[in-house]
Structures are given as C-alpha cells and as structure tokens.
Amino acid sequence: MDDSPWLDDAEQRAWRRTAAVMTLLPAALDAQLQRDAGLTQFSYLTLAMLSETPGRTLPMSALAATVNSSLSRLSHVVARLEQQGWVTREPSPESGRVTVARLTEAGMEKVRETAPGHAAEVRRLIFDALDDEGVSSLACVTAAILGRLDPAGGMRANPLSREAHPDDDRSATG
Numbered sequence: 001m002d003d004s005p006w007l008d009d010a011e012q013r014a015w016r017r018t019a020a021v022m023t024l025l026p027a028a029l030d031a032q033l034q035r036d037a038g039l040t041q042f043s044y045l046t047l048a049m050l051s052e053t054p055g056r057t058l059p060m061s062a063l064a065a066t067v068n069s070s071l072s073r074l075s076h077v078v079a080r081l082e083q084q085g086w087v088t089r090e091p092s093p094e095s096g097r098v099t100v101a102r103l104t105e106a107g108m109e110k111v112r113e114t115a116p117g118h119a120a121e122v123r124r125l126i127f128d129a130l131d132d133e134g135v136s137s138l139a140c141v142t143a144a145i146l147g148r149l150d151p152a153g154g155m156r157a158n159p160l161s162r163e164a165h166p167d168d169d170r171s172a173t174g
Helices: 009-037 041-051 060-066 071-083 105-125 132-149 159-163
Strands: 057-059 087-091 099-103
Touching: 009 041, 009 105, 041 057, 041 060, 041 071, 041 087, 041 099, 041 105, 057 060, 060 071, 060 099, 071 087, 099 105
Parallel strands: none
Antiparallel strands: 057 099, 087 099
16 A cells, blocks of 8 residues: 555545445435335434344333434434334333333334345345355455444444354345
C-alpha cells in the first residue's frame, strides 16, 4: 500500500460500486417491504430481531444496539409497531426502571408472513446474480468489512456476532 491519500483506479472502481450498492440496495429492499408488507426495512429488522430473541423480548436499549439505532429513533418505530399490535412495551420484570419491547403473537405472524417475500427479493437482487464462488467471495468481503465496522459484534443483526454462537439460529426472517 502506498502513502497516497487517494484511491488507486481499482480501489476507486470498487468503492464507487460499493457506494452505489449501499444506496440502491436499501431503497430496493425498502420498496419491496413497503409494497408487500407495509413495513420499512428498519421496522422489519426490528420485528425480525425480536423474533430471534429468547422470549421475543429485549430491553429497548439492547434492541437499539441490536438494530444499530438511537433509542429515540427506535422508540418512534416501536410506537408505530405498537399501534399495529405487533409489539408491546412494558416494564422489565427484573427492573421496573427498564422498558422492554416484546414481540406479540400478531407480530410474530407478521414476520412469518413477510419473511418469504423479503428472502425472495434478497435472492433476486443479490444471490441470483452470483454463482457459488461469488456467494463465498461476498461472504468473505462483507465479513472483512463488518470486522472493521463492528469488531466486537455488538450489533446483534451482525451475523459475525452469531458465528461465535452457532447454537443461536432461531431465525424466522429469511
């Protein structure tokens, strides 16, 4: 690696493609979720992460860390999910000062209904464009980047945090 502050041609090409994917992919996934399930990608991630948690319950602060959100943003989203009957907020049985979010049975059903269409769209947009070697390469590249962005694996949505705990595979989220 040279000391130049600039990206070389290969790095620039890879970065611009990465930036384009980071812009276009979330919008495409969000559009599918909005169209088919009436959910934003962030709302779906919130429901999905609760669905994979023992007891389908997490303290709001832990859920915020899990989905990489501020507590304020998460509170607004959970309020909308509560209005739909998919999540409830209640005092923690361990500490009345802590509020927990709990996925309701209706919320779990929403995840089960939404997951197949979401998985199909992920497959269509990403995996149908790749052969087995491409999927393996994508997994290696994203693992390396996630290792830099979330080295402690604190974001539970980060699958690297689960690779340390292979028994933790309760996903109903596709």
